[in-house]
Each structure stands twice: as structure tokens, then as C-alpha cells.
Amino acid sequence: MFQKIFLCITFIQLSLLEITISTPKLPTYFKICHKSDPDLGKCIKRSVEELRPLLTKGIPELNIPSCEPLCIPEVVIDQGTGSVALKSVYKDIKVYGPSKFVIKQIKVDLEKNKMRMKVWLPHLEVICTYTMDGKILMMPISGTGLSRANYSDIEATVTLRTEKIKKDGELYYNVKDFYVNFDIGHAQIFFEDLFNGDKDLGEAMNLFINDNWKQVANEIKPVLEDHIAAIFKKFANKIFHKYPIKTILPE
Ligand SMILES: *[C@@H]1O[C@H](CO)[C@@H](O)[C@H](O)[C@H]1NC(C)=O
Numbered sequence: 106m107f108q109k110i111f112l113c114i115t116f117i118q119l120s121l122l123e124i125t126i127s128t129p130k131l132p133t134y135f136k137i138c139h140k141s142d143p144d145l146g147k148c149i150k151r152s153v154e155e156l157r158p159l160l161t162k163g164i165p166e167l168n169i170p171s172c173e174p175l176c177i178p179e180v181v182i183d184q185g186t187g188s189v190a191l192k193s194v195y196k197d198i199k200v201y202g203p204s205k206f207v208i209k210q211i212k213v214d215l216e217k218n219k220m221r222m223k224v225w226l227p228h229l230e231v232i233c234t235y236t237m238d239g240k241i242l243m244m245p246i247s248g249t250g251l252s253r254a255n256y257s258d259i260e261a262t263v264t265l266r267t268e269k270i271k272k273d274g275e276l277y278y279n280v281k282d283f284y285v286n287f288d289i290g291h292a293q294i295f296f297e298d299l300f301n302g303d304k305d306l307g308e309a310m311n312l313f314i315n316d317n318w319k320q321v322a323n324e325i326k327p328v329l330e331d332h333i334a335a336i337f338k339k340f341a342n343k344i345f346h347k348y349p350i351k352t353i354l355p356e
Contacts, residue, residue: 130352131348131352131353132166134155134156134159135152135155135156135344135348135353136148136151136152136155137152137352137353137354137355138152138354139354139355139356140215140354140355140356141356145213145215146211146212146213147211149211149213149220150208150211153208153222154208157204157206160172160173160204160340161173161204167343167344167347168343169340169343172203172204173201173202173203173204174199174200174201174203175199175200175203175333175336176197176198176199176200177198177200177332177333177336178196178197178198179194179195179196179198180194180195180198180328180329180332181193181194181195181328182194182195182324182325182328184239184324188241188242188243188320188324189239189240189241189242189320189321189324190239190240191237191238191239191240191241191246191324192237192238192239193235193236193237193238193239194235194236194237195233195234195235195252196233196234196235197233197234198231198232198233199231199232199233200229200230200231201229201230201231201232202226202227202228202229202230203226203229205226205227205228206224206225206226206261207224207225207226207227208222208223208224209223209224209225210222210223211223218266218267218268218269219264219265219266219267220264220265220267221262221263221264221265222262222263222264223260223261223262223263224260224261224262224263225258225259225260225261226259226261227257227258227259228255228256228257229255229256229257229259230253230254230255230256231252231253231254231255231256232251232252232253232254233251233252234249234250234251234252235248235249235250235251235252235296236248236249237249237296241313241314241317241321242313242317242320242321244310244313246299246300246310247299247300248296248298248299248300248301248307249298250296250297250298250299250302251296251297251298252294252295252296252297253294253295253297254292254293254294254295255292255293256289256290256291256292256322257289257290257291257292258289258290258291259287259288259289259290260287260288260290261285261286261287261288262284262285262286263283263284263285263337264282264283264284264286265280265282265283265284265341266280266281266282266283267279267280267281267345268281269350275349275350275351276349276350276351277345277346277348277349277350278345278350278353279342279345279346280338280341280342280345283334283335283337283338283341284330284334285330285333285334285337286330287326287329287330289319289322289326292315292318292319292322293315293318294311294314294315294318294321294322295311296310296311296314299311
């Protein structure tokens with residue numbers, strides 16, 4: 106934990122060092138919004154939307170990888186109790202579809218350093234390998250193999266809290282908190298090779314999971330939300346720590 110914080114601080118210092126050496130100009134792909142814009146939310150919405158092709162491809166000069174697919178190395182879910190008492194590990198997770206986001210609503214409060222976005226995602230396909238052992242809704246489940254899932258009609262709420270940090274006489278935004286909350290409209294989940302590849306048991310279990318996908322998805326959701334929030338918090342800070350506020354959000 107402390108190591109991570111230390112690395113993060115070092116990263117901030119390094120990126121700030123870079124700024125003092127060469128004051129970077131904002132690349133043309135950033136649409137600048139003005140603080141005095143009476144419809145600042147609308148401007149930021151367009152600015153984020155114009156980043157879409159870049160987020161899809163990645164932004165090498167900012168060390169931001171491609172979001173299509175979004176890659177998550179590992180998610181561990183260790184539920185002790187509840188309806189899903191399960192230890193499961195998901196690896197090499199690839200999420201296809203995040204770049205198709207539609208921003209439905211955006212609320213910016215500069216005074217309170219807060220921003221809230223409502224985003225709609227038509228479809229996400231998630232492919233990963235899994236290992237699990239435990240119980241889902243009282244039913245024993247175990248296996249290891251490939252997992253594929255489709256989630257559709259997803260309403261996401263993204264909340265950002267920022268603070269201003271000063272370095273070498275310049276003010277920068279720092280994203281302090283980044284929260285993501287999903288509301289999934291529909292899901293189809295499939296685990297290959299459940300129960301050591303027992304076909305009948307595996308098929309029955311997959312049917313059972315899909316009949317109860319809401320409970321299953323609700324158990325996995327918080328951990329996934331945290332991982333996705335952490336990824337986008339890092340991306341946002343890579344941009345914010347490089348360009349001072351007067352460049353990103355001039356008067
Ligand atoms: C997910 O959707 C794709 C088509 O978009 C389909 O080929 C695939 O079989 C679906 N997967 C599951 C687990 O339903």
C-alpha cells in the first residue's frame with residue numbers, strides 16, 4: 106500500500122518535473138473549456154466526447170493505454186458470507202465496448218471541486234479466465250477456464266472529486282476520489298469448464314447463473330466498479346498532472 110502511494114507520489118513528482126523543464130502546450134485534441142462558460146457542463150461533455158477516438162487508440166505521449174478493449178490484469182473476489190460465498194479469481198480481463206459511451210448528463214460544481222456524469226453504455230463484452238470455488242445462492246460451484254459475458258443497457262454514474270495542488274507556482278487539478286456505479290440492464294454470463302469439465306453439471310450451473318444473474322452480478326459489481334474507477338482515476342490524473350489549470354480551464 107505504502108509502496109504504491111510512494112510510487113504514485115514519485116510519478117506525480119516526475120511528471121511535475123517534466124512540466125518545469127518544458128511547459129507543455131495542450132495538444133490539439135483537447136477541447137479547451139473556459140471557466141466563465143455559462144454552459145460549462147456542455148463544453149466538458151463535448152471535450153470528453155472528442156477524446157473518444159484517442160481513448161480508443163490510447164494516448165502514448167501520456168502513457169494512457171487503449172481502452173478498447175479495456176484490460177484489467179486481475180480481479181480477486183473473496184466473499185466470506187452472503188448469498189455468494191465464493192472465492193474467485195478473474196485474470197486477463199478484456200472489456201470490449203467502453204468507448205461506445207454516451208454522456209447523458211453532466212453536472213459540474215467548480216466551487217465544490219465536484220463533477221458528476223451519467224453515462225450510458227449500450228453493450229459490454231467481458232472475456233477473461235476464471236478460477237472459482239464456493240457457493241452461489243447455496244449451490245456449490247467450482248471450476249477453472251474461460252469466461253465470457255455480455256452486459257447491456259448499462260447506466261453508469263461517475264463522480265469525481267478534485268483538489269488543487271500547487272507545484273512550482275502553478276496550480277494543477279488532482280483527482281482525489283473517483284467513484285463509478287453501474288446499473289446493469291441485462292446480462293448473459295457463461296463459464297466454460299465448470300466442475301472439471303463435467304458437461305451436464307456445467308450446463309445446469311450456467312442456466313442457474315443466468316436465471317439469477319442479477320444477484321451474481323451484484324456480488325461482483327462493487328469490486329469491478331473499484332477497479333474501473335482506479336483505472337480512469339489514473340488516466341484523468343495523467344492529464345491533470347501534466348497541464349496546469351490555467352491551460353486546461355482558462356478564465
Ligand atoms: C455475446 O455477444 C456476442 C455478440 O455480440 C456473441 O457472439 C456471444 O456469443 C455472446 N456471449 C454470451 C456469453 O452470450
